[in-house]
Amino acid sequence: MKTLIEYLLQFGNLNPQQIDLIAKKATELNLQKDEYFSEAGKISRQVGFVIDGITRVCYYNNKGEEVTKYFIEENNLVVDFESFDNEICSSAYVQAVTDCRLLVFSKTDWQELLDTIVGWDTIVHKIISKALMQKVARRSPLVTEDATERYLKFLEIYPNVVNRVPLSYVSSYLGITQSSLSRIRKNIR
Template identity: 60%
Template sequence: MKELIEYILQFGTLNKQQIDLIISKSKELTLQKDDYFSEAGKVPKQVGFVVKGVVRGCYYNNKGEEVTRCFISENSLMVDYVNFEADTVSSEYLQACTDCKLVVFSKQNWEELSQIIVGWDHIKNKMVQICMYEKSRKGPVISQDATTRYLEFMENYPSLINRVPLIHIASYLGVTQQSLSRIRKNIR
């Protein structure tokens, strides 16, 4: 919970009562590797904050292939916010790549914070902007060769290389797992 409060306080000032209220409106949740936080075909019902672990955003393309779009790791907000706010069905999955420890808010509790805490909307908007930016960051440029894409991935996500299954990294890079294994072997 301490990590969440430290994260929130980067975006605004809150007193002890407000912090206690935020804590009271949240709950801790554990996801096992491969569990879903939210699923395509369902309306997202909660906002999460990753305390420990890695989650990936993914979807199925028109060929039925799974595509990893982003990775969300520690000290990050996580939600399919557009569909969460609009109460509409999502087309993406948020799935644990590792065992995860999260702090979550139900939709009702998330909205109540806006009604009770003066300035919460300002803080929330900044957190959501970062969340949406991270989630929408473009994956590797497919016109680059696969080795360049992998090297950029290593530079941008150094902590994920040994934590996330290779199949998910390969999907993110737009290559097969075999190709990724060859690239990794040639780099060493």
Template identity: 55%
Template sequence: MKELIDYLLTFGDFKPCQLELITGKAQLTELRKDEYFSKAGQVPRQVGFVVEGVLRGCYYTHTGEEVTRCFISENSLVADYLNFEANLVSSEYLQACTDCKLLTFSRLDWDSLSELVEGWDIAKYKMVQVCLYQKSRKAPVISQDATTRYLEFLERHPLLVNRVPLAYVASYLGVTQQSLSRIRRTIR
């Protein structure tokens, strides 16, 4: 819970009793690698905080190609928040790339904090903005050559390349896995 408390304190000046109320609503959830936090075709039902592990946001194109849009790692909020908030069916997946430990909030608990904790709505707004920014597609510009995109990925996410399957990295970069292997060999 310490990680969640530290995270919350970056968005609001909560008193210990308020932090206790918030953390009291959180449930420890474990996901195995490849399990889904939320799925396309379903309404997202929870908001999570990543304590350990890496998840990815992905979707399928109309031709069936899988596209990794983002990676979400420790000390980050994970949610398909726009669909969660609007109670709409999602068009993307949030999937565990590694075994994960999350602290999760149901819709009821997440919403009830607005009534129970002074300053929650302001902090929630700030947390959601960061979450949405992290989930927005930040892949390198496709007009760049593949090597440049990979080098920028390494610079932005130095610890991820050894934690997630290379197929996901290739998908994120918009290259085939074979091309990524070739790039990795040439820059070593």
């Protein structure tokens, strides 16, 4: 809980009563490796905070190939906000890449925090804005750089991920084959 509160305090102020309410609304959820936090075709019903582990957001393209959009590691919120906020079916999966421990808020509890804590919506907005900027910054090099540069950028962006996730997910994220990724890794050692 301490890490969640420290995370939230980066985006705004909370008094002890507000912190206590947040703590009361959070429940712990353990996901086993490969389990889904949310699924495409279903409405996202919870917001999570990753305490331990790595999740990924992925989808299937029109060829039926699985594509990893990005990874979410410790000390970050995990939610499909578009699906969660608008009560629409998600177009992506959020999957545990490792065994994960999360603090989770149901839709009802999240709404209660919005209704009760003055400034909660501002904190949430700042978190979403930061996440969107990170997403753009992480995806931009994938369009303009060659495979080796993309991999080196991946190592910079996700220094704690590469040795904890299957290389098939990394190659999918980079938009290259696993054999290409293996060659790149061999050449930069």
